[in-house]
Amino acid sequence: MQQRSVGASGLRVSRLGLGTMTWGRDTDEHEARDQLVAFVGAGGTLLDTAAAYGDGVSEQLIGSLLGDVVAREDVVLATKAGLGQRRPAGRPGGSPNRGATRDTSRRSVLASLDASLRRLGTDHVDLLQVHVWSDATPLEETLATLDHVVSTGRARYVGVSNYTGWQTAQAATWQRAVPGRAPLVSTQVEYSLLNRNVELEVLPAAEALGLGVLTWSPLGRGVLTGKYRTGTPSDSRAATSHLASFVEPYLDERSHGIVESVVKAADGLGWTPAEVALAWVRDRPGVAAPVVGARTAAQLRALLSVEDKALPLEIADALDDVSAVD
Incomplete structure (x- = not known):
């Protein structure tokens, strides 16, 4: 698998990342093991997790596999801090982490990272x-904490996630203002043919300030696979109580039209709709790696086949037109 630099930094990752949000919940340890073996076997390196994923269960599962299934040095291990445990009733329609407590204070971030390192069984992550x-914590406190985790060796590189354009620009500029601070190297945001809002401000800010873009839900929360065209499969995310509201916003008429265009392109190319959607976002300007999550190893192996594929320019242009942000 091709490797890409993350923004203007020296950090290099595979141009497809493996997401683990559902590990330990919808994906059991056996499927997780098979996914990790398949991913690393295909040349994948970027392994993405977070303290909030399953309240730490995802990290714990990864920790049990590193050193056993794959060597720690064979992966670029990325985690996140700043979200606490979920409240019982989050608002529907957004991230599955909606409803979780937000705490980006120095105390919380350091405690979260140290707990993550214990679960992962390592003394450092490659990207935090x-x-x-x-809004509850001054930005300079959060960013000074990132300086600290780099200077103490807990993380090699640092970045942000789910920031707006102005938040991204403010944070990255602050870190570049004084020599010796740890520069932000990445921003992780939702980006797919069904959600291109980050093109308005976040992507220009990232390009101007040298941040690489990691994208979550590059398959439009699973909708771009085409599985919801005629209903909700019983084994799909939309059929689960904890992810139904996550998928629902992309089951509208606009999304349906985009999905049909993706399916038409896939039929013409002899690809799957997932391959079309993934290739589109992977090769967008500024994107270092889409992060894909799969329930099973078979699903992941099917997605990994996109490595040898590139969308013809005329098809990419047609998909740009049909999915353009209003």
Whole structure:
């Protein structure tokens, strides 16, 4: 698998990342093991997790596999801090982490990272990202904490996640203002043919300030696979109580039209709709790696086949037109 630099930094990752949000919950340890073996076997290196994923269960599962299934040095291990345990009733329609407590204070981030390192069974992560923006903590406190985790060796690189354009620009500029601070190297945001809002401000800010873009839900929360065209499969995310509201916003008429265009392109190319959607976002300007999550190893192996594929320009242009942000 091709490797890419993350922004203007020296950090290099595979151009497809393996997401683990559902590990330990919808994906059991056997499937997780098979996924990790398949991913690393295909040349994948970027392994993405977070303290908030399953309240730490995802990290714990990864920790049980590192050194056993794959060597720690064979992966670029990325985690996130800043979200606490979920409240019982989050608002529907957004991230599955909606409803979790936000705390990006020095105390919380350091405690979260140290707990993550214990679960992961390592003394450092390659990339630590602040999971969310929080108005409750001064930005300079959060960023000074990132300086500290780099200087103490807990993380090699740092970045942010789910920041707006102005938040991204403010944070990255602050870190570049004084020599010796740890520069932000990445921003992780939702980006797919069904959600291109980050093109308005976040992507320009990232390009101007040298941040690489990691994308979550590059398959439109699973909708771009085409599985929901005629209903909700019983084994799909939309059929689960904890992820139904996560998928629902992309089951509208606009999304349906985009999905049909993706399916038409896939039929013409002899690809799957997932391959079309993933290749599109992977090769967008500024994107270092889409992060894909799969329930099973078979699903992941099917997605890994996109490595040898590139969308013809005319098809990419047609998909740009049909999915353009209003």
